[in-house]
Amino acid sequence: MIGRIDPHDAHAFDSWYEAYREAWLDGRETGGVIPREALRGAVTAERDDAAHQLHAAWEGDRIVGTLMLELSLKENTEYAEVCVTVVPDRRGRGLGARLLAEAERRMAELGRTVAVAEAPVPSGWSRRSWPGSRFALGHGFTVGLEEDSLLLDLPVAPELLARLRPDVGDYRMREWTGACPDDLVEAFADLYTVMQRDMPSGDMSYVPEVWDVERVRALEARRARAGTVALVTVAQAPSGGLAGFTVLSLVAGEDVVGQEDTLVTGAHRGHRLGQALKVHNLERLVRDFPDRPAVRTWNAVGNGYMRDINVALGFRVEERHLELERRAAVTGA
Numbered sequence: 001m002i003g004r005i006d007p008h009d010a011h012a013f014d015s016w017y018e019a020y021r022e023a024w025l026d027g028r029e030t031g032g033v034i035p036r037e038a039l040r041g042a043v044t045a046e047r048d049d050a051a052h053q054l055h056a057a058w059e060g061d062r063i064v065g066t067l068m069l070e071l072s073l074k075e076n077t078e079y080a081e082v083c084v085t086v087v088p089d090r091r092g093r094g095l096g097a098r099l100l101a102e103a104e105r106r107m108a109e110l111g112r113t114v115a116v117a118e119a120p121v122p123s124g125w126s127r128r129s130w131p132g133s134r135f136a137l138g139h140g141f142t143v144g145l146e147e148d149s150l151l152l153d154l155p156v157a158p159e160l161l162a163r164l165r166p167d168v169g170d171y172r173m174r175e176w177t178g179a180c181p182d183d184l185v186e187a188f189a190d191l192y193t194v195m196q197r198d199m200p201s202g203d204m205s206y207v208p209e210v211w212d213v214e215r216v217r218a219l220e221a222r223r224a225r226a227g228t229v230a231l232v233t234v235a236q237a238p239s240g241g242l243a244g245f246t247v248l249s250l251v252a253g254e255d256v257v258g259q260e261d262t263l264v265t266g267a268h269r270g271h272r273l274g275q276a277l278k279v280h281n282l283e284r285l286v287r288d289f290p291d292r293p294a295v296r297t298w299n300a301v302g303n304g305y306m307r308d309i310n311v312a313l314g315f316r317v318e319e320r321h322l323e324l325e326r327r328a329a330v331t332g333a
């Protein structure tokens with residue numbers, strides 16, 4: 001039986017999450033899964049820019065498969081992010097296909113015509129042999145973007161960070177934990193908009209999000225509610241304007257720190273600000289949270305500049321990730 005889960009029901013959400021986590025991590029020696037509290041926070045938040053639906057496939061009172069739909073409400077309102085999982089001992093019986101068909105029904109109800117999905121491809125596997133990517137490709141999805149996830153073991157030697165800290169002249173690093181100071185928040189929201197526009201999106205067809213102060217404050221509030229600590233560093237230009245930013249995120253219940261967005265705006269590139277931002281934020285992390293074992297980041301394949309910085313810092317590739325999409329006209333399920 002397939003039915004909807006109320007994410008506010010803690011027991012229901014926890015059972016759903018256990019199945020999702022087991023399926024998502026199965027067979028991968030490394031690589032991450034969305035941490036429980038981060039996901040709970042994301043799917044229970046009242047927000048005006050996204051909504052989520054959780055569905056489960058039950059066998060008796062055991063959840064054996066999961067479906068999550070993420071729906072953008074501001075931009076990309078014809079899209080739905082679709083994530084299907086089946087626990088390892090129930091695979092190869094058509095349950096994945098049934099959950100995907102359920103996703104299609106829900107999308108049709110909501111007038112959503114483009115499905116977006118993500119699948120890891122661990123090293124040693126091809127996209128046609130790994131069950132997740134094989135499933136998506138077999139159901140008519142096409143690859144729009146390839147990324148690598150990378151891991152950096154901590155602590156990073158302070159001497160290495162000191163050596164990699166570039167001279168950035170009159171640019172100044174400013175930092176905060178949690179909420180952006182009021183005097184910077186408008187400029188910070190603009191950086192998020194530029195980030196959405198500039199980050200590699202390959203052949204994915206969605207449009208970039210437009211951010212404003214309200215959206216930044218809502219993100220900060222969601223993080224705070226979920227117990228996520230965000231370490232933010234921005235680069236301030238001699239004129240006072242913001243030239244770039246980077247975010248490390250420490251999620252409740254998850255030891256590995258997430259290296260999120262890093263951006264330097266076009267006008268300020270060429271001053272090694274990307275490296276300066278990352279080094280600065282890592283120095284804070286190592287100093288203030290010395291027990292954290294590692295940092296994980298994602299790097300679009302072909303984004304050589306960011307890759308070079310990450311490699312210099314000691315990040316190593318864990319696995320490939322594919323972002324895929326499928327328009328309703330292309331049926332395969």
Ligand SMILES: CC(C)(COP(=O)(O)OP(=O)(O)OC[C@H]1O[C@@H](n2cnc3c(N)ncnc32)[C@H](O)[C@@H]1OP(=O)(O)O)[C@@H](O)C(=O)NCCC(=O)NCCS
Binds near residue numbers: 084090091131
């Ligand atoms: C991807 C995933 C959901 C597939 O679940 P599943 O229940 O095994 O999916 P299905 O049973 O519908 O299809 C798997 C295979 O079994 C085959 N199959 C379906 N019913 C069958 C049956 N009754 N007897 C034999 N084989 C069957 C399908 O044809 C398919 O074969 P193929 O790979 O040669 O095309 C599962 O592997 C998983 O959870 N992976 C981790 C999460 C993930 O990566 N999700 C995908 C990204 S959204």
